[in-house]
Amino acid sequence: MRIDKYLWAVRYLKTRNMATQACKKGSVRVNGDIVKPARDVYPGDKITLRKNQINYQLEVLDLPESRVGAKLVDIYRKDTTPKEAFETNEMLQYAKSYYRKKGVGRPTKKDRRDIDDFTESTDDEMEEH
Numbered sequence: 001m002r003i004d005k006y007l008w009a010v011r012y013l014k015t016r017n018m019a020t021q022a023c024k025k026g027s028v029r030v031n032g033d034i035v036k037p038a039r040d041v042y043p044g045d046k047i048t049l050r051k052n053q054i055n056y057q058l059e060v061l062d063l064p065e066s067r068v069g070a071k072l073v074d075i076y077r078k079d080t081t082p083k084e085a086f087e088t089n090e091m092l093q094y095a096k097s098y099y100r101k102k103g104v105g106r107p108t109k110k111d112r113r114d115i116d117d118f119t120e121s122t123d124d125e126m127e128e129h
Helices: 001-010 015-026 072-074 083-098 109-129
Strands: 029-031 046-052 054-060 078-080
Touching: 001 029, 001 046, 054 083, 072 078, 083 109
Parallel strands: none
Antiparallel strands: 029 046, 046 054, 054 078
């Protein structure tokens, strides 16, 4: 079975087209090698898929005939993604939303002054080196 079809069938990507694009971008590796969308996968292959800043690692157990229901996905793949990958993604989300929420509006006067102080301090450090 083609790698793009497999990723679509086991519900890692929403459409075949998205799976094909992921392969073309180099987000999909089979046994450590970057692959093209037409690459065949076999039971025992180890797939690494980079999606939403997380490197999913899975092992092919069996090949489905076509797209399977969410409850049946575990028959066809074994997810070996480490928990740390999800934790680092969660930390990134907190870091982004810590200071200002998206769409809150223009920076306040205090925000602008803080930004100016920060950029001036980095400029001073650059001149010293």
